[in-house]
Structure formats: structure tokens, C-alpha cells
Amino acid sequence: MAEATGAENLRRGYKAFADSDVATLTELIPADAVWHVPGRSALAGDKKGREEILGMFAQLAQLTGGTFKAELVHLLGDDNYVVALQRTTATVKGKELNSFDVLVQRLENDLPIETWQMSSSPYEADELLA
Numbered sequence: 001m002a003e004a005t006g007a008e009n010l011r012r013g014y015k016a017f018a019d020s021d022v023a024t025l026t027e028l029i030p031a032d033a034v035w036h037v038p039g040r041s042a043l044a045g046d047k048k049g050r051e052e053i054l055g056m057f058a059q060l061a062q063l064t065g066g067t068f069k070a071e072l073v074h075l076l077g078d079d080n081y082v083v084a085l086q087r088t089t090a091t092v093k094g095k096e097l098n099s100f101d102v103l104v105q106r107l108e109n110d111l112p113i114e115t116w117q118m119s120s121s122p123y124e125a126d127e128l129l130a
Contacts, residue, residue: 004077004078004079004082004110005110006077006078006079006080006081006082006105006107006110006111006112007075007076007077007082009028009110009111009112010075010077010082010084010103010105010112011072011075012024012028013025013028013029013112014070014072014084014086016028017057017070018069018070020061022054025054025057026050026054028111028112029050029053029054029111029112030050030108030111030112030113031049031050032048032049032050032113033049033050033053033111033112033113033114033115034046034047034048034049034113034114034115035047035052035053035056035114035115035117036114036115036116036117037056037117038117038118038119038122039119039122039125039126040126041125041126041128041129041130042059042063042129042130043056043059043060043063043129044126060129063092063129064090064091064092064128064129065091065092067089067090067091067092068088068089068090069087069088069089069090070086070087070088070101071086071087071088071089072084072085072086073085073086073087073100077105077107079107079110080106080107081104081105081106081107082103082104082105082107082112083102083103083104083105084102084103084105085100085101085102086100086101086102086103087099087100087101088100088101088119088125090128092128092129095127095128097121097124097125097128098121099119099120099121099124099125100120100121101117101118101119101120102117102118103115103116103117103118104116104118
């Protein structure tokens with residue numbers, strides 16, 4: 001069975017993120033998308049619109065000195081939702097983050113109009129990105 005287009009797009013998004021391919025990320029993130037980031041870190045809160053989301057990605061790279069990695073572990077989805085399980089790692093000032101995270105994306109026209117992010121290590125992520 002072929003993978004749903006939304007899942008294919010998320011797989012492309014992970015590769016583009018890893019490659020710092022802003023052109024592909026711009027293509028894959030709708031202008032009016034919303035990304036919900038839990039916690040109390042500098043990155044927490046709702047990012048509204050493509051520019052805020054791309055800005056968050058840039059800030060994440062800056063805060064972690066480029067050490068942030070999101071490794072796709074498993075992906076499943078249909079025409080309405082895509083769920084990604086990822087291994088997240090980063091190092092800041094000698095402190096390491098190694099968590100198992102979940103992204104849930106609600107799709108419109110095979111693109112993520114809304115994303116919820118959840119972490120197995122929310123306190124560690126908040127401390128690292130404080």
C-alpha cells in the first residue's frame with residue numbers, strides 16, 4: 001500500500017530540516033500553519049504562520065549551536081492526520097537532551113495546517129532551551 005501524500009510530505013520535511021533546506025520547508029509549510037510548542041522554554045507557545053515557524057527552527061538551531069537533531073523513527077498517517085515518532089537530541093553548554101517525541105499534524109490539502117509537539121522529556125527540554 002502506498003504511503004499517504006501527507007506522510008510523504010512529512011518525510012520530505014524531516015529531510016529538509018536536517019539539510020537546512022529552507023526552500024523545501026517553505027513549500028511544505030502553509031502560510032497560515034500553526035505549530036503548538038509545549039513548555040516554558042524560549043521556544044514555547046503557538047507559532048502562527050510559516051514565518052514564525054521557520055523563525056522557531058532558526059532560533060532552535062541558534063540556541064543549540066546547531067546540535068539539535070530530529071531523527072524520524074516511525075511515521076503513520078491518512079488523508080487527515082500524520083503522526084511522527086522522533087528521537088530528539090541536542091547539547092547546550094555541556095547539557096544533553098535525548099528524548100522520544102511525537103508530532104501530530106492535522107492536514108489540509110496534504111499539508112500540515114496545524115502541528116502539536118509532545119516530548120518524553122519536557123522538563124529537560126525547557127531547561128536546555130531556557
